Amino acid sequence: MAVENLGAKSGPLVSVLIPSYNRSEYLHTALASVVRQDYSNIEIIVIRDGGDPIDGVVRHFNDPRIIFIDRDDNRGKGFTLNEGLARAAGKYICYLDNDDLYYRHHVCTLVNALENETDCLVAYTDLYRTYCRIEYDGTREVLSKVVEVSRDFDRFVMLYFNHALHVSLMHRRDLVEKIGPYNEQLNVLIDWDLTRKLCFFTDFYHVNEVTGEYYSPVGESDRVSVRRRKDANDYLRNVLRIRTTRPAKPWPKINDVSIICVGRKLNQQIAGTLASIWRHTFYPYKVYLPLSQADLARLDVGMPNVATVAVEAGASPSECVDAALAGCEGEYTVVVPDGFEIREFWLEDSLYGLIESPGRREGFELEDSTDKLWAVVLETDDLRDARRRFPRASVRESLNAAGIKVRRVQPAEIPFQFDQLLCQSETAGRDGNWAQAGLMLEDIAGRYGNELWMKYRAAEAYFKAGEFDKACELVRQINGKKPTVDSLLLEARLKRREKNFRPAIVLLEEAERMLEGKELVWT
Amino acid sequence: MDMIHSNISEQENTTQRYEVLRELGDCYASVGSCEQAQRCYEKAALLGPDEADPYVGLGVVALEQGLLDDAEIAFRVACRLDSASSKAYAGLAMVAQERSDYKQSFDMYLRCLELDTDNLTALLGLFQTSCKMGSFAQVIHYLEVYLDMHPGDGSVMFSLAALYVKEGRLAEAETLLRDVLTLNPDNVDAADLLEEVEHGLAGQRQAGE
Helix, strand or coil: CCCHHHHCCCCCCEEEEEEECCCHHHHHHHHHHHHCCCCCCEEEEEEEECCCCCHHHHHHHCCCCEEEEEECCCCCHHHHHHHHHHHCCCCEEEECCCCCEECCCHHHHHHHHHHHHCCCCEEEEEEEEEEEEECCCCCEEEEEEECCCCCCCCHHHHHHCCCCCHHHEEEECCHHHHHCCCCCCCCCCHHHHHHHHHCCCCCEEEEEEEEEEEEEECCCCCCHHHHHHCCHHHHHHHHHHHHCCCCCCCCCCCCCEEEEEECCCCCHHHHHHHHHHHHHCCCCEEEEEEEEHHHHHCCCCCCCCEEEEEECCCCCHHHHHHHHHCCCCCCEEEEEECCCCCCCCCCHHHHHHHHHCCCCCEEEECCCCCCCCCCEEEEHHHHHHHHHHCCCCCHHHHHHHCCCEEEECCHHHCCCHHHHHHHHHHHHHHCCCHHHHHHHHHHHHHHHCCHHHHHHHHHHHHHHHCCHHHHHHHHHHHHHHCCCHHHHHHHHHHHHHCCCHHHHHHHHHHHHHHHHCHHHCCC | CCCCCCCCCHHHHCCHHHHHHHHHHHHHHHCCCHHHHHHHHHHHHHHCCCCCHHHHHHHHHHHHCCCHHHHHHHHHHHHHHCCCCHHHHHHHHHHHHHCCCHHHHHHHHHHHHHHCCCCHHHHHHHHHHHHHHCCCHHHHHHHHHHHHHCCCCHHHHHHHHHHHHHCCCHHHHHHHHHHHHHHCCCCHHHHHHHHHHHHHHHHHHHHHC
């Protein structure tokens, strides 16, 4: 089905959820941007979560596709979105905050992608972050429109933190049955909670096109989520709650990890190790804790995803592992002694190599592992095989005897290569080595995707380095495909440098049109 | 919107529209579209109320149109917003020069060159006003500084040589004019002046004998 045909009523129904709490002065624009979509088979569920009255704004549109839930009490965004999901009947769901907006082709682009271009059950586009100044009368003076992140889907990153904007997202409604509702206990990062859970069940399809805007008032933001982030402890509690969420299995896209935490007995050290695992592990996991009955009786685990396993008092470490291993659900198992240093990426740095090269009968000794505090991650089947064949040997000896190679991870095998290189290029830029930064960014574009985003940044770096020909070549490629305000401005500057004022004017006028958003002015 | 850190500062991101309008204003001004340039500069000034550049642009556009009072006001606003704006002082100098107020013009060109010895417009303006006023010591200094930075600039070399002649520094003028002619053997003005200088030097030598 072509994009043009999707405007017809015959396309699948899409439910657009618009939660609204205060900021009602912007709702009109937001709602208008949905009502005027090129794609018409939509239902628009506006949910007032207390705050400013908005019935007048909603009534103004007199559109039968609008379902209005008008509630006086403020129950939070999670509750509100769940209310909307419960009413939604569309095959697909998408979201819009009451101060953001879609371009006319937003819904059509995403439906077309999900229906025709991919087997993914989730798709997302790019959005402009629109920095604006709030005038005395409440109107927004646009200062800039920037695509700050245009990132191809990366599950590992998504587990660590969000990289797909909620407003840019469309997903199948039936996924909600698998991922469960929004977590109403969260008061921040609700978006990421959803995207993280979604990536247990599907890949995401990235449509490299700007289809809307989200607003950022300069200076002090009035967004609830920004205000709430300022409480660091509360923020961390939310992060940990999200990272420890395990949707109901089966998980078609994620292999579970079982962490067997081996300690002689219940003491402060093992409690500290458990707390550190909780704090520093972002990959989905469940901890198995083998302890004697006496210790289990006095155990008070204050963290989620811990399963206790009863062992004989004085059981050896390998007996503890064997007892826990019998119940491990994960496709991967980590064996870690209490007292092992748990820091950020302690597990994921080694686990990533295992995930990327499955079935090689190979394990990875964790980076901070020593002979005294030896820790390993490997496929659970390999560990079971080794223990079955060599039950009397220590875990390490049994793996060796079973021919399972255990090695350290190589630098090229650790996750977040893209992010690390990006970080290095930024450092090079900060040090004034813009030419080097440009080279690095071009290399990243070639090897790690995110092509247009990286090419733009490379062009910008070359411009700062005075390598104008290189900058020009790259920015022309970008503007030939998906121009943005920034890329048009950069090419115009290059033209102006060559004293080609007329072509520069054409580019700058186009940039100004984008900034003014004349096509976005709805009545 | 909860997103992974993008490493871009807010400050860096809030000037984009201002920059588009300022660049657009400069481009329109360069092709002589004064009204459109003015529209862009005015909008840019609203978006960047603390920035001097849009007012410099407005001053230049007014100057192009012969609106000297408007130009002066715009350049003065630019100076107030950025006391180190060499372009604003150059603008004020040009306004004064248009009004034949050479003293004021000379002072403003000097202020401009104190801030930016590389400003060729100011340098040539200073040269012109110096000629009108018959005072060359300071302009010689700035021309020498400029030539240290741009050793092959024939027009400045010729201007400096002319001033050396006026100051009676014929030997220095001779060297400079020979350099000009090495760079451009077809420079008739330089050849004529060199002939004059050589004649003068010969006269001095004869007088010395």
